[in-house]
Amino acid sequence: MKVIEVNNLSKSYRIGARREAYFSIREDISDFLKNPFQWLRDYRASRENFWALKDVSFSVEEGEVLGIIGLNGAGKSTLLKILSRITPPTEGEAIIKGRVRSLLEVGTGFHPELTGRENIYLNGAILGMTKKEIESKFNEIIEFSEIGKFLDTPVKKYSSGMYVRLAFSVAAHLEPEILIIDEVLAVGDTAFQKKCLKRMEGVAKGGRTVLFVSHNMSAISSLCSRAILLRQGKVAAQGPASQVVNEYLSTEGGSSSQISWSFEDAPGSELMKFKSIKAVNKQGEVSLNIEINEPCDIEIEFWCLKKTKITPSLHLYNQFGVLLFYTMNLHDKNWGRKEYEPGLYKCSCRMPANLFNEGTYYVNAYLSRDVGQPADAVKEPAVFFRIYEEYSADRTMYMPGQYLGAIRPLLSWNIDYQGPLG
Numbered sequence: 105m106k107v108i109e110v111n112n113l114s115k116s117y118r119i120g121a122r123r124e125a126y127f128s129i130r131e132d133i134s135d136f137l138k139n140p141f142q143w144l145r146d147y148r149a150s151r152e153n154f155w156a157l158k159d160v161s162f163s164v165e166e167g168e169v170l171g172i173i174g175l176n177g178a179g180k181s182t183l184l185k186i187l188s189r190i191t192p193p194t195e196g197e198a199i200i201k202g203r204v205r206s207l208l209e210v211g212t213g214f215h216p217e218l219t220g221r222e223n224i225y226l227n228g229a230i231l232g233m234t235k236k237e238i239e240s241k242f243n244e245i246i247e248f249s250e251i252g253k254f255l256d257t258p259v260k261k262y263s264s265g266m267y268v269r270l271a272f273s274v275a276a277h278l279e280p281e282i283l284i285i286d287e288v289l290a291v292g293d294t295a296f297q298k299k300c301l302k303r304m305e306g307v308a309k310g311g312r313t314v315l316f317v318s319h320n321m322s323a324i325s326s327l328c329s330r331a332i333l334l335r336q337g338k339v340a341a342q343g344p345a346s347q348v349v350n351e352y353l354s355t356e357g358g359s360s361s362q363i364s365w366s367f368e369d370a371p372g373s374e375l376m377k378f379k380s381i382k383a384v385n386k387q388g389e390v391s392l393n394i395e396i397n398e399p400c401d402i403e404i405e406f407w408c409l410k411k412t413k414i415t416p417s418l419h420l421y422n423q424f425g426v427l428l429f430y431t432m433n434l435h436d437k438n439w440g441r442k443e444y445e446p447g448l449y450k451c452s453c454r455m456p457a458n459l460f461n462e463g464t465y466y467v468n469a470y471l472s473r474d475v476g477q478p479a480d481a482v483k484e485p486a487v488f489f490r491i492y493e494e495y496s497a498d499r500t501m502y503m504p505g506q507y508l509g510a511i512r513p514l515l516s517w518n519i520d521y522q523g524p525l526g
Contacts, residue, residue: 106201107282107313108164108187113196115182115337116153156182157337160196164315169308171328171345172317173352178334180317184208184284187315202281202313203231207271216260220251220270223259227274241277248303249273250296269296276303283307284315295478301327320484321349321466325425346424353423353464353488361392361487367407372481375412376471379405379448383467383489396493396512400455402467406481408444412473416451419468421485422461428510458514460491461507 157179164170172180185191187198188206205227214223224245228238246252249269251262259267275283285304301323308314308327318324324331324345331348333341341351364380365371371378384401385391394400404416417432431453436442466488471481 105166106163107166108201108315109199110160110162110187111197111199113157113160113183113186113198114155114194115157115179115186115191116155116194118153155337157186157193160334160337160339162332162339162342164313166313167308167311168330169304169314169316169328171324171331171348172315172334173319173321173324173331173348174334174340179337180334181208181286182337183334184286184315184317188284200282204282204284205231205275205278205280206284206286207275208284208286214259214267214271217258219258220255220262223270224274228278231278231280233278238278241279245270245273245277248277248299265296272300272303276300276307279312282313282315286317297482320468321353322421322425322427325349349425350423353466361489362390363483363487364405370407370481371483372407372471375408375410375473376414376480377407377409378469378471378481378483379407381405381467381469381483381486383487384452392488393490393492396460396462396491397457399457400489402453402455402469402487403450404452404469404471405448405450406471407448408446411443411445413442414444414449415472415474416453417470417472418453419470420455421466421468422510423464426510428465459511461510461512462491462493464488464490 160179160183162170172183174180182191184206185208186193187200188204188208190206190208215226218226224242225235225238228235228241246255249272251266251269254262254266259270262270272285275285283304304314304316304327314327316324316328328345330343331345332339333348333352341348362380362382365378367377367379380403382390382403383392383394384403385394386398386400402418406414406416408414415432417430419430420428422428433451433453466485468484469482469486470479472479
């Protein structure tokens, strides 16, 4: 049974509409008299429409887990807001059958003046649950969220991480028929993210419908049976999750081989923050394309804000969202013991030549105080790179292209004569 049907859904916003809200008629007349041609240009610009979504159509079956992926600005959050009845569409319709609980931007869904306890009961009531039904789930919610001692504190005093912990716990345990989750989970620490993904897997197996927006392609591939790729407000691809993820990573998803932040916007904690992450070729240049016979370095710049231990680590995935390996600097004799003074640091991890198959790869990057500790800084995904192979006529044997298997290491082989037959 279809529980969500989206038919030719479109949403437009008027560019320059803010000008009309803040400028008086007198100011408009004055501007017109001073420069009528400029006024006409501004007036026309203020009437331009930006289509955040255009002619989007799809359906979701009961119990299906649908992933929604795309670059920032592709229309993912706008689509979820329409499905959550937060904003109306400009054209088309979305038919939804069942109780919906949405976990979108941090700050939505709870009343800031109410305590965590009061907001749990409020959300249950909104979903049509009785007090007895809510109380039967209450202890599970508190245990999962791990914020028990702040339960009777107004949520306006919560940190973003505490807010997300409680918001996800409420959404996942109060059993709506349709659960809609945006990338808001990225606010939590790594350990809690894993806990949430495991819970979502349980929700899906319980037969509830889930719509999941994420930039974590491994999570999309493992959790979702089907996915939709949005590109500039339109559906660019839909089908099995692994195929859509591959389409995304081989086109726009794999277009960034570097990322950097200002100090204020950088992901991290009061102890450490990322500054930049880059994929670098053997010439030391930031490069998206790496020849199969050449090494690739992943460079991480980070700020250490207070004297502390710091352990950088990387998870490397292929274009299908399969984790190939996890690495950290285990060869450093001071690993796990050295404390870093405050300052700016750069570390580099070398990916050897002739290791990868042809294709697109992406790296998740982490900074933590120690192994087993929740990461202080997380970027998922961080950077992408593509491995390609150039034809070389001087090779005695040449088999170009993608080999079977996740990797393609160049290994040493020997065949030795052992003696005559018999």
